[in-house]
Amino acid sequence: MTAGSPVSPIPVGPAGLNARARRFVEVAGIRVPGQDIRRHREAWIGHGVPAPEVDRVTAFQDRWGGLALPPAPFYEGGPHILDANCPEWMPGQGWSFEAGDCRVSMAYRFMIGPDGAFGIDAYRWTPLHADTDGWVESLALADHARRWARTVTRIKGKAVEALDLGGFEPVHEVRGVTDNWWRGEDSLIAVYRGEAVGLDAPQCLEAHIYSGLDGWGLHGG
Template sequence: MTAATPVSPVPVAPAGLTRRAKAFVELAGIRVPRQGIELHREAWVEHSIPAAEIDRAEAFHDRWGGLALPPAPFYEGGPRILGADVPKGSAAEGWWFPAGDCRVSMAYGFMIGPGGEFGVYGSRWAPLHASTDGWVESLALADHARRWAKTITRVTGTAVDFLDLDGLEPVTEVVGLADTWWRGKDSLIAVYRGEAVCMDAPGCLEAHVYGGLDEWGLHGG
């Protein structure tokens, strides 16, 4: 058996993240030992998994594998430890691979989609962010907002559809798809639609409204 790659428990954030997300990864995250994807390549090829999909899983694993971050504010905390596993799919439908094990038993899993999207797959596919970087940016922003907000309001179910987002600025670094962040004059709003989409359950819609933020709370990091 190939030994796990030795790593320092103090992570170095991948290039390309905002200063806020970089600090979040390096101060709040840890790295754990991990096995590389390459040792599985031959077996996966024998199971008709395209080499390009194995390359994609390996690239994800090299960038994020073994990184454990604090729990997300939704999705039962998100993956326990980020890391790729065997791709699943077909040439007709596209290919997905796991992004990391769940923290608890759940009706869906965290996956990386055909276009590199980070999302959840239950009864259907729900891409949350256009990249894993976007997912990590959203975790860092939630951590930042919780620290600086004077009020935090949780909105659930169909009431989420009645939130007034007119005039608010989308937070672009999270590259949101099903999940989005919005910035107002003194507020940040996180809208979580992925669980409702992947489980076809509108009651699972949720939004968090962080109010009373000053300039640092809105843009800091």
């Protein structure tokens, strides 16, 4: 985001998000001008990008382009601003496009995969959530859990594999693929597997345990 760029401090939460995620977008998000994808359409098609892929990027940009959200609790904060770019062919996968620039120098990029999943492109393509809505829902849930939990515990590596998730249920709104959230009687657990899988680095496996939550803290939204 450059100095002097016009911003809208109160973006509208896209339809389809739950109430908690819409509030998160509207209260914590900032909308800055995103790329005008439509002006690139003919040039991209001329360079071999299929028209349906250009349409897919355009739909992403209409929904998410220019949205800056607070840093994620993992992945070095996630994309700085959600902003699409020219689709590219990923061998063995299909057409994908960048979801936005990293906040810091990273060993991977944030991408939207051929099936619409939000993930990271490292040594291999690793989908984190089934779509960008799921990524935003996970950011909103992390923000909510931090506010309401009495304690937050981070564990890494083999300790994550030893977690007993008996009695927990998956939090479906985050649309988890490699990453997921779990809800228990008075706690929430976020399990971040993306870097461990995408970088072939088991030591990067991490979980955040939010304990001491009441009913609102567990379900607010």
